[in-house]
Amino acid sequence: MTVSSEKNPRQVVRVQTADFNVADEYNAIANDNSDGAVVTFAGKVRDFNDGSAVTDLTLEHYPGMTEAVLVQLAEQAYERWPLNYVTIIHRVGRMELGxxxxxxxxxxMHRKAAFAACEFLIDFLKTKAPFWKLEAGEEGNNWVEARDSDEQAASMWNETK
Incomplete structure (x- = not known):
């Protein structure tokens, strides 16, 4: 599902099962010559978590609410920094390693704003968006709990408004 803000057509939020192409997403936002910085982040399924082997990952979400939270996060980023484009794509469903x-x-226009906004968005996405992560491994399936380190990273942004 793609959600664009009525306030800002340069803001795209998608929650989807299908994979995405980083180059295509980069090209979609890197087309304005007034921008001096394009910062991207892509997260992948890794083969371990907290010292345990992971074989695959299933992400569940609360449809409708998830998209609304991601739109709110993008809007908060626009309020904090002078941004031109914001794209957030998050996959759900079962995913293999890598x-x-x-x-x-x-x-x-400037790199500091772009880097800060990207980091802010991933920090808050990990703590505020209603996603549930089920990791499969050699020892069975495990629902992943929220990490204190993610909460601490997000709380730093509350101090730097």
């Missing part, structure tokens, strides 16, 4: 999970892309 598959892409999330893409965040932001553009701005």
């Amino acid at each position: 598959e892409q999970i999330v893409f965040i892309g932001v553009t701005s």
